[in-house]
Amino acid sequence: MKNSINTLLLLLSFFMVSSPEALPLPIEYFAKAAQFNQLRLSPDGLHFAATIPQDNATNLAIINRATMKVIRVYGFGENTHIGRFYWANNERVVYLKAEKKGYSEQLFSSGDIYAANIDGTKRLQLFGYSMTTKIKGKRQNKKKLGLAASGYLVNMLPEDPEHILVRARSFWGDGDKPQKIYKVNIYNRKREVIAKTPLGNMRVKVNASGAPVVAKGYNRDGIVQRYWYKDKQWHKFSADDPLNHYDFVGVNNDASTLYLSSAIQGKTRALFAYDMVTKEITKLFHHPVADIYKNIEEPSTGNIIGVKLMAQGMQYHYFDTKSPYSKLHQKLTDAFAGHDIDIFANSVNDNEIIILARSDINPGDFYLYNREKASADFILASRQWLDPNIMSERKLIEFKSRDQVTIHGYLTKPKSVAPDQGYPLVVYVHGGPYGVQDGWHFNNTAQMFANNGYAVLQVNYRGSGGFGLAFEEIAHQKRSTMIQQDIIDGTRWVMNKEDISDNKVCIMGGSFGGYSAVMSPILEPELFKCAVASAGPYDLVYQRENADYMKVDSVSHKATKVYGSDLQDLKAQSPITHIDKLKAPVLIVHGGRDRRVPPEHAFILKKALDKLNKPYQWLYKDKEGHGFYNEENRKEYYQTSLDFIEANIKAD
Template sequence: MLLAGAAAAADAVPAGGPAAATTSPPPAASFFERARFSAPKLSPSGKFLAARTALPDGRLRLSVVRLDDLSVKVVAAFGDADVGYFDWVNDERLVFDATDLQQTDSDDRTAPGLFAVNRDGSALLQLVETGWGERGTGSHLGVKRLDWDYFLLRQPGRQDSDFVYVLHPIWNADHGVRSQTLWRLNTVSGQASAVPAPSLGEVQDWRLDQHGEPRLATTLKDRTATVLLREGDTWRKLSQYDAYSGEDGGRHNFTPLGFGPDGTLYVAASGGHDKRALYRFDLGKGELDQEPLLQLDGYDFDGELISSDDKLLGASYLSDVHGSAWFEPRMRALQASVDALLPGRVNQLATARRGDSPWLLVHSYSDREPGDYVLYNTVSRQLTRIGQHREHIVPAQMGHQVLVRYKARDGLEIPAWITYPRDSTRKNLPLVMLVHGGPYVRGNSWGWNPDAQFLASRGYAVMEPESRGSTGFGYRHFRAGWKQWGLAMQDDIADGAKWAVAQGIAAPQRICIAGASYGGYATLMGLVNDPALYRCGVAWAGVTDIQLLYDGHWSGESDLGEGWKRWGMPRLVGDPLKDAAQLAATSPLRQAARIKRPLLLAYGGDDHRVPLYHGEKFYAAVKAGNPGVEWVSYPKEGHGWKLLPDQVDFWSRVEKFLDRNIGPGAATATATVTTTQQ
């Protein structure tokens, strides 16, 4: 491949990984290894492409390709770190920060910093310090760097000057972010100047307009979020709503997406309906258009605008899949051309902001293919593959994923994703109910998912329910999950497993429940509430008691914001005083003696969301009456696993655990016992 190997030519073939299947499934590392090629972006003119590419030791560097001759230039690399987020400043210059993907957060003692470099590798300049606590030292080029706590505003703007915008957090006493000031930074001189902020509340978010200048600010005061429009030196209120529930605003409750090239503001809003859609917002009248510009059937609109310098081309969105709605006829035709060349896949097109470049960047994937990055030439109509997400994954070995919908016991329709093992009859399969975290987030979408595909490659069907409380399926679906931890939300998961049995998909007595964070909580409560349904459970980084999230002490600090604890959790999860009886009844920790099924527990020693103390306290309670409990901790990991050796170790443990309880090992053990008894 072009960039992954830094070669001078690319595979001029359609995207797609190896086709031949082998008898043994891929090793765990193939599913969880870091991509050696990632985040490609066209330059504003479309004449160049930048991407992160891997060195032989795995370190990620920044490379730039000239698209007229496909020559490659490595423009930035660190000896002991990885290039992190990057973007084009203009057609000649890029900006990027640093990260260390080979260390956990507990070992990483540096800030991301900020750097700029020309596309030919010249004029490298450090703009922001990388040492925590370092205060504006001078660089070797004589430019005074900004302090470590300035971070790139990840909005590209117009990309036609040497300037970018950076955020400077103002910290609370508990080290949370109280507000964010905005600074305009010259990537050539290193000079920075502050942008005047509105006086109403603390600024949480900034939005640039069509000229790349700050135009919108969202502030927070107590629980109230306010969207403000900058008009000269003053700010005008456009919208106000409850920041944690989304309520109180009616048709005027919206999330700003950005400005079109003509200055029109586009927003995501419900417009008084159940599901959010894409609307124009009339700045003169201060209200939404009567009809949405884009509305999705069965889903909230969640996406971004796609614009050139002079035209709104379309909008990306997430329904069952990631897609693009093109408003411009030429883009609709190009989408159809690419889809015809890459059938059966999701093909997301990225265009240049300006210029007459013939190149489109295509991100192409399916449920069995982790994804390829492809260049499409609109003149020759040829495809050139430039990189893959998971180069060791064989699509023919992967399972198929489908979206189903079932009725919960109270009649609410629950969407769910099922990933089937390859070549299975889709009948009488061992099933893993994989519960997403959050829980007030969208869980999944159609495509290749490493957790589900790893389990499917080992012979398990994987069902991922979007239980009530999940976002993306309308306000009623979200609202139905408030204060339902361990109650109706838990019933939704059980009802999904029972539906799978009734459909003949799942084998009774061969169902395991699993998940991380809230999914870990649901796993534990599943074993409490439905021991006859689930044969086993796997919980990692799992919440063990809601009260502990409020006040559970440990040796460090929680990263749950005080605002969320004060305004969000009492309303959405449960009030620690008013709902104390309910929280006790739905506490896995307090119900630990009722869990008798085999259970695998895993926690990170540096988890600031669900601290290790929470897991240890639960493990001590449950193992007293349950000999089938297994425990593993990863001392330097946080809320989830970052290092590949830890990921491989964990999922290898999961594989063995499932095999013993609902897999071939369990069937063999049952057959052996039966033969012995006879």
């Protein structure tokens, strides 16, 4: 096995860089995308499939396990990506075209779905905007194909290896228009309408055979509506239905159990099981402080047998301790102590399964576990050039806000000995702000700064996800007040630690983090020496009028609820309104193709700083969106940010 692995690594050596011993590491080591995002084993165990980023694209490679040679590569070319993929059966894969959004490396489906045989034959596009097919050298008319729709995978239909379930959204309708759910043949594109959703902004839960069970969505007024699917018809919940108080998590394969979640007394969410026959609701798990991070699902039955909680590392809680999959999962979490593990199996009876093990210092290693031998063989590292032994641990912290609320976060400190004045500090603010949280897993930006001698503070301020509904909702319409106060309070708290500098502090972030990077220094002009503001909305009135999320009625209603609609209040919460109070130099970073936070925000901020003759630096990339994804641009962003912060801290 080891020789086979070495063969694959040699074949794919152009993705890899040998791990150096000297510190700090080159900036590009943190700017580079993972060399492998996903790795899956075919149902018969004869082939691997892996997504491999290369040159601002992500391709899908099919690998013969016996020879460990790449036998086929699928891709779309530069600046396009293959996101999620699935083994439909032993000979055919289904994969989704994807794009990157936001300040993360996460890929989001573009609505294009493809299927292909592993030998390169019978490649078909099943759904998507670019849908065409060639017949005798000519392209068939798109309209005749009846495919003027984006497709979103609902279910792989594990009991039917020739079909998948797809939710289709018309190109020509608005986002609130009802959508059709199709059963699609992955060999010839033939499709059958299974159901039509009553609303456009809706999520449907189905059983293993593809039959809809229940759905929840928002109407054009932003009001939540729930439906049962019975006798091939949607039936709106009655006003007194007890399930009106729950969100739908999933359905097990035979639709005997519906899994639900609900905030207990408006705080953290609990997981429940609803018996579809007896109508009995049973609470499975609840934690008083943290929301459930992820459910642990048994692949053969679809039953949820446990949950993950994210704290200082990953905590596992099992409420089904006797099932074979539960016993296997517990065995592997013990074996990979200190890691978050994900298991990729086609069935609970699979003798061989793929394991992904990640931690705060390890971006991810793939293993092949053999159940008969009870052994796990290392296959691939997602980022071979980053040695976990020289990465910095991410410590869970908590402090009291000025109004005595417990706030959590993470502190990443360099492994080197602190200088006499303590480590200089970078306060790195996450985006959102609502429903998003900084987590324990490996973080490129935090590790890059720690590797260069900086401590990095990340605050899960009120409004963040993961700590209950009340914790999130209390910060609605308080972007410039409560949220910034939590960030500032966390900064002051960590500055009191003996190994952290009490005067060498800069703040940075992307999206809402970019907003905070300007707003916090406005509120506390003497606290921060500099700010790196990326893709931030600095004029909230302009943002309300121009953001992409305001173009769909059901979504805009929610945005209005959390952000507010009073123009005077939005103006008062805008950094641009108070820019005269800003003392810290700013590095302004933005992409010219940003639709979430239009690039005009960067120019508005630039113009205001010019008018007041305030110092700033400019990093603008015409072809980037909401975040930088080109590897060279990411490298430039990291290097420019590092140089900018270092210069301003030393200037004191």
